Amino acid sequence: MPVSVANSQLIYDALKACDVQIISALPETWLVHLIRMADEDPDMTLVRIAKEEEAVGISAGAHLAGVNSALLMQNHGFLAAINPIVSLALLYKIPLLMLISYRGHMGERDPWQTQGGMVTEPLLRALGIPIWHLTDPRDVQRRLKDAQTLAHAALAPVAVLLTRELMWED
Amino acid sequence: MLRTDALRAIYPELEDRIVVTIMGAVAAELYTFGHRPTFFYLEHAMGMASSMGLGIALALPRHKVVVLDGDGSLLMNLGTLSTLARYQPGNLLHIVFDNESLLSVGGFPTATSTGTDLAGIARACGVPRVEEADTPERLKESVVAALAGDTLTTIVSKVEAVGPKSFHMDLPLLENRFQFRRALEALRQRE
Numbered sequence: 599m600p601v602s603v604a605n606s607q608l609i610y611d612a613l614k615a616c617d618v619q620i621i622s623a624l625p626e627t628w629l630v631h632l633i634r635m636a637d638e639d640p641d642m643t644l645v646r647i648a649k650e651e652e653a654v655g656i657s658a659g660a661h662l663a664g665v666n667s668a669l670l671m672q673n674h675g676f677l678a679a680i681n682p683i684v685s686l687a688l689l690y691k692i693p694l695l696m697l698i699s700y701r702g703h704m705g706e707r708d709p710w711q712t713q714g715g716m717v718t719e720p721l722l723r724a725l726g727i728p729i730w731h732l733t734d735p736r737d738v739q740r741r742l743k744d745a746q747t748l749a750h751a752a753l754a755p756v757a758v759l760l761t762r763e764l765m766w767e768d
Numbered sequence: 769m770l771r772t773d774a775l776r777a778i779y780p781e782l783e784d785r786i787v788v789t790i791m792g793a794v795a796a797e798l799y800t801f802g803h804r805p806t807f808f809y810l811e812h813a814m815g816m817a818s819s820m821g822l823g824i825a826l827a828l829p830r831h832k833v834v835v836l837d838g839d840g841s842l843l844m845n846l847g848t849l850s851t852l853a854r855y856q857p858g859n860l861l862h863i864v865f866d867n868e869s870l871l872s873v874g875g876f877p878t879a880t881s882t883g884t885d886l887a888g889i890a891r892a893c894g895v896p897r898v899e900e901a902d903t904p905e906r907l908k909e910s911v912v913a914a915l916a917g918d919t920l921t922t923i924v925s926k927v928e929a930v931g932p933k934s935f936h937m938d939l940p941l942l943e944n945r946f947q948f949r950r951a952l953e954a955l956r957q958r959e
Contacts, residue, residue, distance in 0.1 A: 620823070645822070645826070645851065645855060646854065647847070648847025648850050649847045651816065651819070651845060652816075652822075652845065652847060652848055652851055653819075654813075654816065654819070655813070655815075655816035655817075655819025656819050656820070656823035657823060658820050658823060659788070659820035659821060659823020659825075659826075660823040660824070660826065662808070662820075662824065662948055662949045662952055663823065663824045663827035663828045664827065664949070664952060664953050664956050667823070681813065682813045682816050685812035685813040686812065686813035686816050689811075689812055689813070689941070690941065690942065690945045691942060691945065692945075
């Protein structure tokens, strides 16, 4: 499976540098290595959820209890989580560090991913959620740290889109 | 059983705990018994109270966390029971008031009114301790035992579909949010 191990490791190391202690995740192809890294890290609490909505609640609880967390999901998972993003995170001013695998965009071969790919950024913009794209491995650490910093300063969700260029080795 | 009688019976067990409640009647009734800085009233995002409770329980493993859930809310996020059962935080107590109705939005019957068994679902998901408590005394007993122990517990209590006259709470939701975070920070500092 040509998911980049090296770049997954860069992302994971950047999350550790952000002092992320809880990761909620729902499996998806591009996230396999990241989830495995979280699972193998004795200092990380990995919560394998049934649906992405739960991750918003878990991160909200963790934030109110003073612990940094991150959400790992596919963009279709983001679509599934929109209600709690609006009526919990945005309503209650809860920072969320959302790492979203950006399926269905340029280079996508799976027809079933394409509709979600085309609406992801317009929906994030409609919600007023700032977006960082991760495409260049050299940007990973800086952009994740800056995304978390903004989330905490704005008390708001931020989206870090994990792109094909970073995640997939063709 | 009236939910307000149930809450009155367990309030002494809750008042020094971290409590997350769903919106509507449960929030208003708990608030009426006496607000505490460690009480969080989730005024929207139905279904998320138990997920928030899980996040808090994982972040503060040395403190008990009580979630006051409802049938309508839990039915919107049934997957939460499988996630709770998977991680089994022993410091989490999940109480579900089942009035078989979406009371706060007009009283429409939920699926528990036609036989869906939330305690059975929790058991089948693997929640290690599931109890049904349909009197205030029985509920209090179950709550005391769960808080004394270290086992993830779900208690389902059938209650009448009766709510308070007013849902008004003199506590803006952001004030509640910031106060709650400060209270949890203070708990963390004392560890």
